[in-house]
Amino acid sequence: MMNLLWRISVIFQWKTESEETPQEKPLDNSNLKSVRGIVTYLCTDYVWINESIFFNTDMLCGNVRLNTRTSVIALVEENETTHIQKAIKVKTVTNPVDGTEQSDLDRELCIKCVSSVTQDSIYIDKETSFPVHLFSGEFMPCKGDLLLVEYSMKPGTSNMNIHTMSHLSSQNSDEVCVTTIDVRTGVVEASMFFTLDSLHSHPGYTPALYDVVNVIVVDRIQSHYTRRVVSVIPVEMLSIPIIFNPF
Incomplete structure (x- = not known):
């Protein structure tokens, strides 16, 4: 009972803190860490990792079923005041199986946030970068x-x-609506951000307000949007001929 009350109080403290100080600016990568653990x-709505890190089920990548002892990897943010740890993105992972080569057993997985990209390198902080290839x-x-x-x-x-390195996850969303257009940026379904500078689309096609489209989205954490549209294809609308009958 005491453990349950503690869990409820932790969630309440975090939600109260978030309501008082909403995230209006990009998260600082230095405050984030990647954690491997088990459920x-x-x-109903919240899950705990390693007895000390909680997350809302909306933060889980993909449509997967969780059970206790499920292995996960999480990107974790710690509240500077209460030191409560919350996972802001979680992905299930599989454990090594028999037959895995020894060289592969030494490899680990972690989640990193891109801080910038150049023609040749991908940066995960100001000093750490990796070749694009x-x-x-x-x-x-x-x-x-x-x-x-x-x-x-x-x-x-x-x-x-x-x-x-690969995107943490990607998913398809079909027949969704472009709800905002602002010069070279836009939003789909009021929740998925895109910029024309990095958007893949049919040659000659530019998304317009209220277009119905099929999209591919990837996970992100900056700004107000947790998903970025990387590809958009307009849904072809079949024209229905109008037959005029004077009688």
Whole structure:
């Protein structure tokens, strides 16, 4: 009973703090950390990782079913005042299986946020960058995107040896509506952000207000939007001929 009351009080404290000081500016990458753990407690809307980190089920990547002891990787933010830890994005992961090569057993996964991108490099903070060719995916990342990084530690150092990087997750959303257009940026369904500078679309097509489109979105954390549209295809509307009958 005491554990349940403590969990409820933690969630209440975090929600109260969030309502008083809403996130109006991009999150500081230095306040975020990647944590590997297991699900230890489940309730209707909230889940606990390692008995100490909670998250809302809306933060879970993909349509997956969670159980206690499910292995996850989470991007965690700590409240500077209460020191309560909350996961702002969670992805389920599988444990190594028999037959995995020994070299692969030394590899780990973590979640990183892109701080900037140049022609040759992807930065996860001001001083740490990785070559673009290590990124695996059709759509190049942008500032604020979340990446799933496979790495190993270089022997005798604290430096990461990056093997692969990809978007943390991506999903398709069909027949959704463009709800905002502002010069070279826009919003789909009032929740998914896009910029024309990084958007893939049919040649000659530019999204317009109230267009119905199919999109591919990736996870991000900056600004008011937690998903970025990377690809948009207009839904073809079949014209229905109007037959005039004078009688």
